[in-house]
Amino acid sequence: MLYPLGLRRLETPDSVPASPLRFVRGARDPGSRARRGTLLTSRGAIETPVFMTVGTRATVTGLTPDDLLALDVPILLANTYHLLLRPGPELFRRVGGLHAFMRWPRPVLTDSGGYQIFSLPGDRTINESGARFRSYIDGRIYHLTPETSIDMQAALGSDIMMALDECVPSTSQEDAVRAAMERTHRWALRSLAARKNPAQALFAIVQGGLVPALRRQSAGFLTDHPFDGFAIGGLAVGDTRAEREEITGLAVELLPEATPRYLMGVGTPPDLLYAIGCGVDMFDCVIPTHLAWQGTAFTSTGRVRVTRGANAAVDGALDARCACATCRTFSRSYLHHLFKCSEPLGPRLLSVHNLHYYLELMRQARAAIDAGVYVRFARERLSEIDHHEHAAVSA
Amino acid sequence: MLYPLGLRRLETPDSVPASPLRFVRGARDPGSRARRGTLLTSRGAIETPVFMTVGTRATVTGLTPDDLLALDVPILLANTYHLLLRPGPELFRRVGGLHAFMRWPRPVLTDSGGYQIFSLPGDRTINESGARFRSYIDGRIYHLTPETSIDMQAALGSDIMMALDECVPSTSQEDAVRAAMERTHRWALRSLAARKNPAQALFAIVQGGLVPALRRQSAGFLTDHPFDGFAIGGLAVGDTRAEREEITGLAVELLPEATPRYLMGVGTPPDLLYAIGCGVDMFDCVIPTHLAWQGTAFTSTGRVRVTRGANAAVDGALDARCACATCRTFSRSYLHHLFKCSEPLGPRLLSVHNLHYYLELMRQARAAIDAGVYVRFARERLSEIDHHEHAAVSA
Numbered sequence: 129m130l131y132p133l134g135l136r137r138l139e140t141p142d143s144v145p146a147s148p149l150r151f152v153r154g155a156r157d158p159g160s161r162a163r164r165g166t167l168l169t170s171r172g173a174i175e176t177p178v179f180m181t182v183g184t185r186a187t188v189t190g191l192t193p194d195d196l197l198a199l200d201v202p203i204l205l206a207n208t209y210h211l212l213l214r215p216g217p218e219l220f221r222r223v224g225g226l227h228a229f230m231r232w233p234r235p236v237l238t239d240s241g242g243y244q245i246f247s248l249p250g251d252r253t254i255n256e257s258g259a260r261f262r263s264y265i266d267g268r269i270y271h272l273t274p275e276t277s278i279d280m281q282a283a284l285g286s287d288i289m290m291a292l293d294e295c296v297p298s299t300s301q302e303d304a305v306r307a308a309m310e311r312t313h314r315w316a317l318r319s320l321a322a323r324k325n326p327a328q329a330l331f332a333i334v335q336g337g338l339v340p341a342l343r344r345q346s347a348g349f350l351t352d353h354p355f356d357g358f359a360i361g362g363l364a365v366g367d368t369r370a371e372r373e374e375i376t377g378l379a380v381e382l383l384p385e386a387t388p389r390y391l392m393g394v395g396t397p398p399d400l401l402y403a404i405g406c407g408v409d410m411f412d413c414v415i416p417t418h419l420a421w422q423g424t425a426f427t428s429t430g431r432v433r434v435t436r437g438a439n440a441a442v443d444g445a446l447d448a449r450c451a452c453a454t455c456r457t458f459s460r461s462y463l464h465h466l467f468k469c470s471e472p473l474g475p476r477l478l479s480v481h482n483l484h485y486y487l488e489l490m491r492q493a494r495a496a497i498d499a500g501v502y503v504r505f506a507r508e509r510l511s512e513i514d515h516h517e518h519a520a521v522s523a
Numbered sequence: 524m525l526y527p528l529g530l531r532r533l534e535t536p537d538s539v540p541a542s543p544l545r546f547v548r549g550a551r552d553p554g555s556r557a558r559r560g561t562l563l564t565s566r567g568a569i570e571t572p573v574f575m576t577v578g579t580r581a582t583v584t585g586l587t588p589d590d591l592l593a594l595d596v597p598i599l600l601a602n603t604y605h606l607l608l609r610p611g612p613e614l615f616r617r618v619g620g621l622h623a624f625m626r627w628p629r630p631v632l633t634d635s636g637g638y639q640i641f642s643l644p645g646d647r648t649i650n651e652s653g654a655r656f657r658s659y660i661d662g663r664i665y666h667l668t669p670e671t672s673i674d675m676q677a678a679l680g681s682d683i684m685m686a687l688d689e690c691v692p693s694t695s696q697e698d699a700v701r702a703a704m705e706r707t708h709r710w711a712l713r714s715l716a717a718r719k720n721p722a723q724a725l726f727a728i729v730q731g732g733l734v735p736a737l738r739r740q741s742a743g744f745l746t747d748h749p750f751d752g753f754a755i756g757g758l759a760v761g762d763t764r765a766e767r768e769e770i771t772g773l774a775v776e777l778l779p780e781a782t783p784r785y786l787m788g789v790g791t792p793p794d795l796l797y798a799i800g801c802g803v804d805m806f807d808c809v810i811p812t813h814l815a816w817q818g819t820a821f822t823s824t825g826r827v828r829v830t831r832g833a834n835a836a837v838d839g840a841l842d843a844r845c846a847c848a849t850c851r852t853f854s855r856s857y858l859h860h861l862f863k864c865s866e867p868l869g870p871r872l873l874s875v876h877n878l879h880y881y882l883e884l885m886r887q888a889r890a891a892i893d894a895g896v897y898v899r900f901a902r903e904r905l906s907e908i909d910h911h912e913h914a915a916v917s918a
Binding site for chain 1: 586588626838861
C-alpha cells in the first residue's frame with residue numbers, strides 16, 4: 129500500500145512479542161472521556177494521566193535526580209536528537225544507557241528526533257530514507273533515519289521509544305500534510321522492524337495536521353500495527369488553541385481504548401485539563417521548566433513574573449497555597465532578589481515550584497477522575513485560571 | 524595619636540560589654556603554631572581552623588541552605604557591599620536580617636565592603652569620611668563609611684562584623700601603605716563606636732602591606748582595643764606566595780592568643796595549610812566555588828579541568844577517594860557532558876565537590892592538630908599537591 133518502489137520492503141515481525149508495557153485501565157469519568165490508568169514498566173508503575181518532565185540533555189536543567197524524586201516525578205522525557213549529537217551513542221552503549229549515565233532510576237521516554245529536525249534551524253534535507261543534517265555542535269553530518277533513531281534509542285535504553293515521524297507546520301497545504309503523514313506511516317513500520325530489544329516499548333505518532341480525514345486515515349493505519357501506544361503529533365506547531373482542541377478530541381476518539389495515548393509537546397495547564405477530558409493519558413512539555421528559567425511561576429493566583437519590581441516587597445511565599453519545597457522555605461522577595469542578581473539558585477527554585485505545580489495538577493486530575501467528578505474539577509480549575517489571567521491582563 | 528584634627532573625636536565605650544563571641548582554645552600542635560579552637564556563637568559552635576564558604580549575594584551560587592547543611596558548612600561569609608546595593612538595608616530590617624532572608628540557620632560573617640571598594644572598577648572617591656561611589660546596578664551614589672558599614676551589617680544581623688578598612692595593592696609605596704593603615708585604624712575605632720548591638724561581634728583588620736614594621740604597628744594599635752577578633756587584610760592583592768607566607772607568619776605572631784585570627788580572602792589549599800601552621804583560625808575564599816563554575820575541580824590527584832576532552836571517556840567518579848555526594852553519584856564523563864552542554868547542574872555538582880574538598884581538608888587539619896601531628900600532615904598534603912601540580916604541568 130504505502131511502500132514506494134525502490135525502498136526496501138518492510139515487514140512487522142511474524143510473531144509479535146507481548147508488549148513490554150502493560151497498560152492497566154482504571155476509573156472512567158462519567159461526565160467526560162477522562163480516564164485513569166497505570167502504565168507498568170520494569171522501572172516502576174506510572175499513574176495516568178501523567179505529565180512527563182523534560183530532561184532534554186540527560187538533565188532536567190539545574191535539578192538532580194534526588195530533586196526530581198523529592199518532587200515524585202514519575203517519568204522523564206529525553207531528546208534523542210540532542211543526545212545523538214552529544215555525547216553520542218557510543219557513550220550510552222559503554223555506560224549502559226541513559227539511566228546509568230544520569231543516575232535516574234525511574235522510567236524514561238525518548239522522542240525520535242523528528243520534531244527537532246522539523247523545528248531546529250539549519251542545514252538539513254529530508255527524503256524517504258530519513259533526514260540528513262549538520263550538527264550545530266561540530267559541523268559533522270548526521271543521517272537520522274527510522275533505523276538510526278531506533279538504534280540511538282536502544283543505546284539510550286529508554287523504557288518507551290518513539291517512531292521517527294515527519295512533522296510539518298499546521299498551516300501547510302493539505303498535499304504536504306498528506307505526504308508527511310504517509311511518510312510517517314512508512315517510517316513507523318520501519319521503526320517497528322528496527323526494534324531489537326523487546327523490553328523497549330515503541331509508540332507510533334498519528335499525523336495529519338488539522339485535516340480530520342487525514343487524522344482518521346493516520347490513526348486507522350497505525351492502529352493496525354502492534355505499537356505499544358500511540359501519540360498525537362503535529363500539534364502546537366502554529367495551530368490555534370481551538371484547532372488544537374478540536375484535533376485532540378477527534379484524534380483521541382480514533383485511538384484504541386487498550387493502549388496509552390500521548391499528546392506530544394502539550395502544553396499549558398488549560399491544554400492539559402482539556403486533553404485529559406478527551407481521554408489523553410500522557411503529556412510532556414518544556415513550559416514549566418523554560419518559564420522557570422525565565423522567571424515566571426505558575427501559582428494558584430495566576431502566573432507571576434518573579435522579576436517584576438512589586439515582588440521585592442512580598443515577604444510571604446510565592447504561592448501561599450503551594451506545598452512545594454520552594455514555597456515552604458523561601459519568600460517571593462528572596463526569589464526576586466536571586467533573579468535580579470542572575471543567581472542560578474532562582475531558576476532552580478522556580479523549576480521545583482513549577483514542576484510541583486504541574487505534577488500536583490495531574491495528581492488532582494487523577495483524584496477527580498477516580499471520584500467521578502472530573503468535569504466539575506476541570507471547569508473550576510479552568511475558570512480559576514481564566515479569571516486570574518484576565519485579572520492579570522487588566523491589572 | 525592617630526586622630527587628625529577636624530575629625531570628630533572617637534572613643535571606645537566606657538564599659539565594654541563581654542564579647543558576644545566566646546573563643547575556646549583547644550589543642551596546640553607541638554611542631555608548629557597550629558591551634559584548635561571553638562568559636563561559640565548564639566547560632567552554634569564553629570570548630571577552628573575553619574573555612575568560611577562565600578555567599579556573596581545572600582546565596583552560595585546555585586546551592587540551597589539544605590545543600591550547605593548536607594556539606595556541614597559551619598559558617599557563611601556574605602558581602603556587605605553587594606547586599607547594600609541590592610536588595611539594600613531596608614529589606615533586611617523588614618525581614619529580620621540575612622539569616623531569615625536566605626534561610627540559613629548557622630552563623631554568618633559579613634565583610635565591611637572595604638575590599639570591594641578597593642577592587643571593583645568604577646567611579647569612586649575615598650577620603651577620611653569614607654568612600655563615595657556609584658552603584659553598578661542603578662547609578663545611585665552611595666557613601667560607605669565605617670558607620671554606614673556597621674549600620675548595614677547590623678541590618679544584616681551577622682554574627683561577626685568586620686570594620687571598614689582601606690586596602691591598597693601590595694605593590695604600593697610605603698607611604699601609601701602607611702597612610703591606608705593609619706586610616707584603617709581610625710576607621711576601626713569609628714566602627715567600634717558605631718556598633719549598637721552587643722550581640723554582634725566585631726573584628727578589626729590589620730593592614731600594613733608587605734612592610735613588617737607597619738604590620739607590627741597595626742597589630743599593636745588594634746589589639747589595644749576591645750575587638751572580638753583580628754583579621755589580616757591586604758594579602759592576595761598582588762603579592763607573591765612567598766611574600767604572603769612571610770607576612771602571614773609575622774602578623775599572626777603579633778595577634779593575641781585569646782582571640783580568633785582571620786586571614787581574609789586566602790586562599791588555595793597550600794595557602795590554607797601554610798597559614799594554619801602559623802596559627803590562623805579562620806579563612807574565606809571564593810576559589811572553590813568560582814573554579815567550580817569554571818569547570819575546575821580539586822581532587823586527590825590534583826586539579827581537574829572537567830571540560831577537557833579526555834574526561835569524556837572517564838566513567839568512574841571525578842575523584843575515587845572523595846566521599847562527596849557528587850563523587851558518590853555521578854561519573855566524570857557525566858560532569859564533562861553537563862559542562863559541554865552549559866547545563867547549570869554541572870557547576871552545581873562541582874561546587875558541592877569543591878566545597879567538600881575544602882571542608883574535608885579543614886576537618887583533616889583539625890584532626891591532625893588534635894593528634895599533635897599537624898606538621899607531618901601538612902607536609903604530606905603539600906607534597907602530594909605539589910607532586911600532582913608538577914605532574915599536570917609536565918603532562
